[in-house]
Amino acid sequence: MTVEEILIACPGLEKVTFNHYKDFLGDDFDPNKTWIEMGFDDLDIVELIMHLEKKLDFEFPDNLVDKVFGIDLSNKRIDGFQARIETHHNMKPINFIEHIREQKLNDLGI
Numbered sequence: 001m002t003v004e005e006i007l008i009a010c011p012g013l014e015k016v017t018f019n020h021y022k023d024f025l026g027d028d029f030d031p032n033k034t035w036i037e038m039g040f041d042d043l044d045i046v047e048l049i050m051h052l053e054k055k056l057d058f059e060f061p062d063n064l065v066d067k068v069f070g071i072d073l074s075n076k077r078i079d080g081f082q083a084r085i086e087t088h089h090n091m092k093p094i095n096f097i098e099h100i101r102e103q104k105l106n107d108l109g110i
Contacts, residue, residue, distance in 0.1 A: 033092065
């Protein structure tokens with residue numbers, strides 16, 4: 001799934017900047033490293049998602065969490081028991097605002 005497809009599926013992500021990540025994660029946040037390299041686990045990412053949802057007033061669909069952060073939440077509860085969250089978040093954070101800006105500049109031929 002491309003960044004454009006993610007933004008179409010969840011327009012609220014247009015508001016997310018690296019400053020929002022840094023606001024929650026502090027000095028440990030480095031956009032040049034993957035989530036794993038920064039030492040973040042599944043719980044850290046879930047807490048970040050909840051922070052972004054509250055701060056920016058939008059709901060982050062579970063099916064996009066995997067595409068943006070590399071965490072599969074599709075099996076989070078089975079018969080009332082917490083299931084293992086599948087992790088493969090060896091990816092770097094996405095700066096949606098920067099992506100939109102670059103896309104608009106490309107569209108203008110700049």
